[in-house]
Amino acid sequence: MKTIEEFDLHASSIPAPTWSYLTSLEWIAAKENLALIGPAGTGKSHTLIALGHAAVTAGHMLKYLTAADLIETLYRGLADNTVGKTIEALLRYDLLLVDEVGFAPLDDTGAQLLFRLVAAAYERRALGIASHWSFEDWGRFLSEHTTAVSMLDRLLHHAPPWSPAASPTACARPEPGQEGAPPRADQREEWRLLLGHQRGPQLGY
Template identity: 40%
Template sequence: MELTRRLRLPHVRRQLSDLIPTARAQRWDPAELVRVLLAEEAAGRDAAMLVNRRKKAGFPAGKTFQVWDETKSSIPTATQTALRTLEWISRQENLCIVGPSGTGKSHWCEALGHAAIEAGMTTCWFTIEDLGTLVRRHRADDSMAKAMSRIMRADLVIVDDIGLLPIAPDAAEGFYRLVDAAYEKRSLAVSSNLHPAGFEEIMPKTLATATVDRLLHHAHVVVTNGTQSCT
């Protein structure tokens, strides 16, 4: 027990009192006991890492595909299946899901984020207002580049709920910086009430043009509504 504490093997420690009597009673080979104990430690660490990655992601509601009804979504089933493979993330492609409120955009993006974490990837979640806060926080000491570098450690970055209101200048800057930093290096998933082609209606035209050019290059665009969608 003391050695498991020194070696930081908490999951082995929890199993010792049950597994050692079982191994003795069933006359396990010593190598089998070692294998089972190490497997328990590995499984415990994997589960702890999963919890930690979910916590760091900052998901808002805990919505996963377990509570997603693909038959009620306006996203075509074939499109759902293709995106759920997550292959587009490994190719550093983007996803833009566009449509009115109540069509499952945020749920879909969050469920994809959870699926990415379960597949061993890292994810982080932002609203457009979060990006404005980020810019203001790091402008004082000119550390925005470092902040973006930390965000880019994630395999998938999700920005939720763009287009309901005009984007504040700080948020527009933060969104552009994020898209520029991720361009052909990381995958972005963006949900919006407004198609990216219309972003110049809610943010400065120059920033909108530069942002959309990078965002839509190598991107999957899914347009949702109450009854059907097109890709």
């Protein structure tokens, strides 16, 4: 089991204030989100699992799934007409962690199921995700760009994106407009354009 004590902060690109805030677990009680974006081997899963372990130790209820397991669970709920109950059962946990988002492409139904979960969790539960896809490339594994935009809008509203693969600009609880702050409306419009395959700056790096 990976723990935060085993995490080598000095070998990572996470600023100390950011790590301090994450390990304080205040973001869970605040129902904020965590988005870990970067290539394979950069410590996303380690970070996700370590924070999850810390959350359980602190008394939080936690559910960890890979994206593939999550979609399979939601598909089973869809098959027996209990997908709403399945989502509500997942949201009984204080923190939902979804790893390996984008490892496999999703069909229209899978994408809609994932969106339903993200939308249901929005401002109700803390949600942590890890993906090797930068936000501008989410259209590569989500077949419908509108779904990708709507999903990112909810994920990023309360989640300053952090990339373990580059020097992050996020800081602990940044103010709007500062580096690392949740994207403003005009910034969200930038990745709406990116998902439409127009050129622009890459978010999360």
